[in-house]
Amino acid sequence: MTTIPLFHVLVLSSLLFAIGFIGVVARKNTLFILMSLEVMLNAVGVAFIGAGSAWQQADGQVMFILILTLAAAEVAVGLALLIRMQKKYRSLDIDLLNEMRG
């Protein structure tokens, strides 16, 4: 089995992170924003796994499990908020939530 060089892993992770970030910024639908957020979290996870295997340490995998748990919790809360939002605004457009402008 050939080892994948760390550089490639990091490039993949950065690309995923960028795609996720652009998704968060560009999307108006809150559901897609949440999904893009997941992509970003997983991009970070990939970076941790890559780094863990490169240095042969378990910390990377521990960190990934932590991120997974966090993501699960976040999605639970996020979806709950989404339902409330749908009920209140009859829409998932994030730009409707701008009442705290200066």
Place this chain on the structure above:
Amino acid sequence: MLLASLPFYPLVSFLLLILFAKRLSWRLASAISVGAMALTALVSGLLVFELSNSSSHFISVDLWHWFSLSSQQRMAEVNVSFYLDGLSAVMISVVSGVGFLIHLFAAAYMKDDANFSRFMAYMNLFIVAMLILVLADNLVLLYLGWEGVGLCSFLLIGFWYQEQANVLAARKAFIVTRIGDTSMAIGLFWLFSSFGELNITAVSELIRGVGSSEIGFSLQESTDIYWIALLLLGGAVGKSAQLPLQTWLPDAMAGPTPVSALIHAATMVTAGVYLIARMHSVFLFAPEVMNYVAWLGAITLLLAGLAALAQTDIKRVLAYSTMSQIGYMMLALGAGAWSAGVFHLMTHAFFKALLFLTAGAVILALHHQQNIFKMGGLLKRLPFESALFVVGLICLMALPGTSGFFSKEAIIAELWLSTTAGPALWWCAIIGALLTSIYSCRLFFLAFLGNERFTEKLHIEKASLMRSALLILALLSLFGGLISLDLSEVFFKIKAEELISVNEPSWLHTIAIATPFVGILFSWFYFKNYRVDSNLEDGVKTNLTASEHRFAIFCRNGLGFDSLYDVLLIKPYQLLAKLNRRDFIDQTMMSTAWYVGLWHDVMTMIQNGNLRWYLAAFGLAIMTLIGVSIL
């Protein structure tokens, strides 16, 4: 000790009235203010009595040390101390005596005003300032009183401050007199820097001592004296409403009538006359300036007489007549007839206060109608007031036997032979007397004779306070001329009277006495339509109107001085102010405001509440940070 306390009676009353303002009832407020004035008048009387019985010709009292001034030559102590001699005795009697009577009148006149106690408080403050002015033993304290009366005049002209005209008049009076005050202040600085002394007696003695000695003044010193006298004259001209600073006085009539009587006729406007009389030692050694004083007085008295002829407002006629009478006083001072000038000041205070207060009573009866073309026939309707007005007018015209006669004749008699006046000024005075009698008759005919040109029912006030004040003033006006003033101790003569080689023509006195009668005779025929009741003649009610001739309008507007100053000074100044609107300092201030506004806009723009926007900014910032740290 009595002397020291004199200005404090009205001061205490002023403080009480200001502190408790509207909590005082009319009865209490007038009791306090008029009571304080009665006390002041009483004490003044005692002081004058004391002065006339004492062996020395002055009383002085030191209150406290104020501050010290030093120049290269020596130190001068400026103390708060009072000095009472013949001249200031005349002044305090006039200020407190006439002041008391006017307070008495004002208490009744202003009874229904909402701000009655504020009014009386200002009147009291005015008396305080005026007493300080006339009692001051040094010029700095005198200046304090001088500014104090100016302030009170401002406050009282603008007393009914809800009306714009009054406020504008107050501002005008303040600014115009301020020009004179500035000139006077410079005069005082000059006096101190060249003679190192501000005490009036000390200055006078110093100047007399050097002036009468063999050596005399050096060239530098005589130039100094010339300029000091000229600058002091500037101050006097401002306060006494003489040419070129006379324009404020007619407008000052916007104030309540007792104010016009007290400040703008009887007392404050004579402060300039007092100043020149007080500083006569300086003026004696500047004969050119004395000559200017005389000419200024003469021209003012003629111009004011002309202007009075064309007025339609009863108070403005009296205002112009005040100006012209002060012109007489100035003329007397300029001619070196010091005592005559001060004597006229006193008698004028009596009869002008009487005229103004009676005019006030008439105006009150006619529901604040001041236009004499809307009066007429008041002799039958208001016999008491009319009789008193006639008394005032015959004093003003100087008919023989009245107080005005004694003082005005005293002035005119000294003019012909005076070194600083002369026949030309004598003729001016005579023509002035003629004008005086003509405008007095015109006023009397229009307001009190002829047909009634008003429609409302008269509001007849029978307040005994008013009537008693008027009656006392009338008696003073009639018999005030019998008071003999002996001011020879006060006024200094350069040298003993030389034998007069040129005798004055014998017809002088005859003409002087006959002039008012000529004026009356002239107006009797000339103003026939004013005097005759046209209702009876043809049954048609003709309405009199003021002449619309261009010259009449020109005179009515004060001979164009207002518009002249408007073009000459006010317009250019406003233009300059407009041009200078965007000056450097303003721009700096405004740019700060602009900058802050800009940041405000930027900040509100960023805080748009848009989550995605925040996130983008966040990402951009992180990227910039990383980029910067890598580079």
